[in-house]
Amino acid sequence: MADILRIFKRDMCGIFRNVLVLIIVIGLCVLPALYAWFNIYANWDPYGNxxxxxxxxxxxxxxxxxxxxxxxxxxxxxxxxxxxxxxxxxxxxxxxxxxxxxxxxxxxxxxxxxxxxxxxxxxxxxxxxxxxxxxxxxxxxxxxxxxxxxxxxxxxxxxxxxxxxxxxxxxxxxxxxxxxxxxxxxxKDAVGQMTGKLEAVSESLAQYDAMIDTFIDGNKALSQVSKETGEALKDGQDKLAKGTNRLEESKNDLQSTRQSFDSFSADITSALAKVKSSIDDISKQISDANLSQDVNTIQSDVQNIKQSADALKGNIDTLEDKINKIKPDMDDTHVGTLISNIELVKEQTRSMIESTLSVDLSGKTQNSEETLKSVMSALSSTASAVNDTYTSQIVPQVDGMISSMSSVLDSMQTTLGNLSQTSGSMAQVFDGVDSTLDTLNMSMTQLKGVIESASDKINTTLNRLEAASEDEKADIIVNLxxxxxxxxxxxxxEPVQVSDNYIYEIANYGSGVAPFYTTLAIWVGMTILVSLVKVHADAKGLGKLKPSQLYFGRYLTFFLLSQVQTFIIVLGDLYLLKIQCVHPVSFIVTGAVTSLTFSLLIYSLTISFGDIGKALAVVVMVLQIAGSGGTYPIEALPAFFRAVYIFFPFPYAINAMRECIGGMYENTLGKCYITLLLFGAASLVIGLVIRKPFIRLNHFIEKRMEDTEML
CATH class of the missing domain: 3.40.1710 (abc type-2 transporter like fold)
Structure with a gap:
């Protein structure tokens, strides 16, 4: 403790021994007060001008x-x-x-x-x-x-x-x-006439009252029907949305079927081409009378015909399966014709396979040349028939059916879209009808109250007329x-008179903004101090000192200067500007607590992070100016500021000063003090603990900045 006080004493002696330094320090103490006073005075009564x-x-x-x-x-x-x-x-x-x-x-x-x-x-x-x-x-x-x-x-x-x-x-x-x-x-002697008119008016009002009751009941029933209809329309919209999704899936499936058919069609056409090519080769070799010499070649071609025919049969079977899958969504007549043609092609393909099995040329020629020519001729005819049936009937029918189904699905999609739009519009209409009926019922209820009031007054008058003498009746009607x-x-x-009852009344706008500008001036004052006064104490001539002793030794100087700044600010608020303040002593104490917290925080940031810490102090100040609730209610600020303002000290200092200016509520002031002191404790952690790992880094940054000969 003695070493800390020695550092502080040396700093004070350095200030008071040098007149120029003393003048600068006095200026630093007064400058924040001017900032607060000018802003408070400028906002003293803007609406008065x-x-x-x-x-x-x-x-x-x-x-x-x-x-x-x-x-x-x-x-x-x-x-x-x-x-x-x-x-x-x-x-x-x-x-x-x-x-x-x-x-x-x-x-x-x-x-x-x-x-x-x-x-x-x-x-x-x-x-x-x-x-x-x-x-x-x-x-x-x-x-x-x-x-x-x-x-x-x-x-x-x-x-x-x-x-x-x-x-x-x-x-x-x-x-x-x-x-x-x-x-x-x-x-005029019109008492009797007026009495009759009043009775007629009373009866009419009773009828109007009954009509309004009927009208209100009818509106309630209509409102219920409107609500039920609106709910049914909304339910229908959900079902339409699901139907639209299913329709879209069907379109995708149909597109997939078309692509699959195109692939199968290519395979079938290729297989038919291979069959016809093999048949043509065998027929040519037979015609050239080279049967005995080309047995192996002919046998190979026959085997190719059989393999191509087998592949053709497999593709035809696959096509039939695809057609059967989409059969429920297609015209039965067209589907029946298509399947019949597919069965015909399958039968012709089976005939082709059986014909190839009758050709056996392995080792020797078992069939005469004429028989072989006959078989080849039959194979060629069958292959041509298969090709004709497939290309002229099956392919056009499948293409036509898929195109027809695609058109139908597009039409259904358009229809469902129109239905969905119409139902959505109708739902909005019924919502509007429901709102209109509610408003109309409210108006009718108010009108009913007026009619009942008038009816009561007329009935009371009629009762008085019935009990009054002839001389009194005229006076009663005239008074009415x-x-x-x-x-x-x-x-x-202007039937309603509003009585204003102010709680914690503030005399003028300047007093209302004084907490904000006073708090801001205290922060600005400390920021100026760390910018102009060195935060690192020199241990030269003081022996070996701990970092914590150097920290507190120099901080006492900043603490004293910040307290002087704050004392000048709050005294000027109270006695120069004469702001409203219900608890002036508490206002001065609040300034001192705020100064303690702010000086600890800004000093710790600067001594721990150097110039970066000074920049952080400015950034934190800017954020607090915008989002502390000092001028506009925090509830009216963007979501970001509403979320982060509780993590800054400004709101608690401002609220504490408001308690002193406008009047206190329970223990709000004490809670604000505790929160501010917690910020001070966090500042000590920054300056004494978090600072240590950054000492060398800060020294390196300072050296590099000095090397620039600019900073």
């Missing part, structure tokens, strides 16, 4: 004149409303062409164009063949990615505001009409129909 984002607004609305000759222009109302809102830099332009050109040139981030029939559509929204009130939105995505999101939000706000106004207008019109009716009732149109319109335009 959205008034500088220009959005063009064009009002083409012509307005509309109501029955009472009052002219209204809702487009002008929208423009006046936007003029009172300074959250966006609204620029009011006269023509749509100028607005669009401004968006293209980048002068405006986006543009809103109010349609000519805007007011008319607002007041006639429930009439037939009337389009919805329209505002056209032009957007330049190229100019700035974040700005377009802000303008999208502004456009959505305008749309929401107009939708509220639209509903409010309709509701006001309805309730103004009911007020007119109630005023008329005050002047009367109301404040503006108040009721406001209610229907």
């Amino acid at each position: 959205t008034g500088n984002i220009a959005i063009a607004v064009v009002n083409l609305d012509k307005g509309w004149t109501k029955n009472d000759s009052e002219t209204v222009n809702m487009g002008d109302g929208v423009v006046e409303s936007l003029k009172q809102k300074d959250t966006i830099g609204w620029k009011f332009v006269k023509s749509e062409e100028k607005a669009v050109e401004g968006v293209k040139s980048g002068r405006y981030y986006s543009a809103l164009v109010i349609d000519e029939q805007f007011t008319y559509s607002m007041y006639h929204g429930v009439a037939d063949n009337i389009e919805n009130p329209r505002i056209t939105y032009y957007l330049n995505d190229k100019k700035n990615a974040v700005a377009t999101k802000i303008t999208d939000s502004a456009a959505s706000t305008v749309k929401s505001s107009i939708n509220k106004q639209f509903i409010k207008v309709l509701a006001e019109q309805v309730f103004k009409e009911t007020n007119v009716i109630s005023d008329d009732m005050k002047e 129909l009367s109301g404040n149109p503006e108040k009721l319109g406001s209610f229907f335009s």
